[in-house]
Amino acid sequence: MFSAIGKYIRAVWYLMTFRVDKASETLRMNPGVISANYDRIIVDKKARLNQYKDAISAMVAQEETKKHKLKSLNEEIERLQKLKSGAASKAKKIAAKHAGDAVATKNDPEYLKCQSAFRDFSSTLEEKESRAIEIEGDLEDLIKNVAGHQTQIQSLMRDLEKLKEEKHEAVADVLSAREEEQIADMMTGLSNDRTSEELRELRELRQKAGAKARVSRELAGLDTKRAEEDFMEYAQSSEANDEFDALIGLGEQTSVSEAPQQDARLPE
Numbered sequence: 001m002f003s004a005i006g007k008y009i010r011a012v013w014y015l016m017t018f019r020v021d022k023a024s025e026t027l028r029m030n031p032g033v034i035s036a037n038y039d040r041i042i043v044d045k046k047a048r049l050n051q052y053k054d055a056i057s058a059m060v061a062q063e064e065t066k067k068h069k070l071k072s073l074n075e076e077i078e079r080l081q082k083l084k085s086g087a088a089s090k091a092k093k094i095a096a097k098h099a100g101d102a103v104a105t106k107n108d109p110e111y112l113k114c115q116s117a118f119r120d121f122s123s124t125l126e127e128k129e130s131r132a133i134e135i136e137g138d139l140e141d142l143i144k145n146v147a148g149h150q151t152q153i154q155s156l157m158r159d160l161e162k163l164k165e166e167k168h169e170a171v172a173d174v175l176s177a178r179e180e181e182q183i184a185d186m187m188t189g190l191s192n193d194r195t196s197e198e199l200r201e202l203r204e205l206r207q208k209a210g211a212k213a214r215v216s217r218e219l220a221g222l223d224t225k226r227a228e229e230d231f232m233e234y235a236q237s238s239e240a241n242d243e244f245d246a247l248i249g250l251g252e253q254t255s256v257s258e259a260p261q262q263d264a265r266l267p268e
Contacts, residue, residue, distance in 0.1 A: 031171045031178075038167035045160055049153070056149045063146060066139045073132040077125060084121035087114045 091114035098104040105111050 031174050034174055035167060035171050038163070038170065042160065042163055042167070045156075045163065049156055049160065052149075052153055052156070056146060056153060059142060059146050059149070063139065063142050066135055066142065070132060070135045070139060073128055073135065077128045077132060080121050080125040080128060084118055084125060087118040087121060090114045091118065 091111055094108055094111040094114065095105045098108065
């Protein structure tokens with residue numbers, strides 16, 4: 001018994017699921033729903049596209065920052081190279097003053113000062129050059145990535161424009177398919193559409209209206225007047241024909257043929 005109840009519940013569930021799925025499919029096939037779904041997808045894609053643009057804008061800003069930092073580093077490197085060269089030149093001048101005496105030169109406070117500055121400049125310069133090389137590498141990768149993303153976003157924007165066109169084509173295709181389906185169903189007698197029934201009723205109303213108008217015309221004497229006009233037209237046409245017959249000689253034959261009949265009536 002419980003097994004039978006379980007089968008019944010499953011059958012009812014399957015039936016309800018089928019009906020819901022069928023109703024959902026019918027609703028999704030509605031042209032208005034299709035158009036609305038396309039609009040929603042387009043809005044979502046626009047939102048993601050704007051987020052993508054913002055990310056690329058941040059990368060471009062980062063690129064500009066790195067370019068500015070690299071420029072400052074190069075200027076600092078150039079300044080350090082000049083300072084290093086100046087310290088070496090001054091040390092040479094001090095050494096020349098001591099006539100090549102190494103001990104005296106190395107004990108000279110000015111020489112020691114130049115030597116210390118030269119070492120500091122060299123150490124700082126090495127650090128700045130290393131940092132500049134690192135930034136140049138980062139900047140090269142960043143520029144390449146930005147260019148790739150810009151190409152990608154242009155492609156996505158074209159896809160978005162195509163999607164807008166696809167929306168109208170999809171709605172038109174669905175409407176066309178629905179009309180074809182209704183026509184085919186009407187031909188096979190499977191259609192539940194009221195269109196054909198309404199057309200039949202409209203045509204019957206048109207026929208009834210024409211019949212009422214005809215009855216009204218007859219009651220108003222319009223048909224009699226039209227008949228008189230037709231007779232008048234016929235009479236005018238007949239007179240024209242008689243005149244034409246007389247012109248070509250047919251009228252005299254008619255008179256001759258009528259003469260014996262008149263003679264035949266004289267004895268009476």
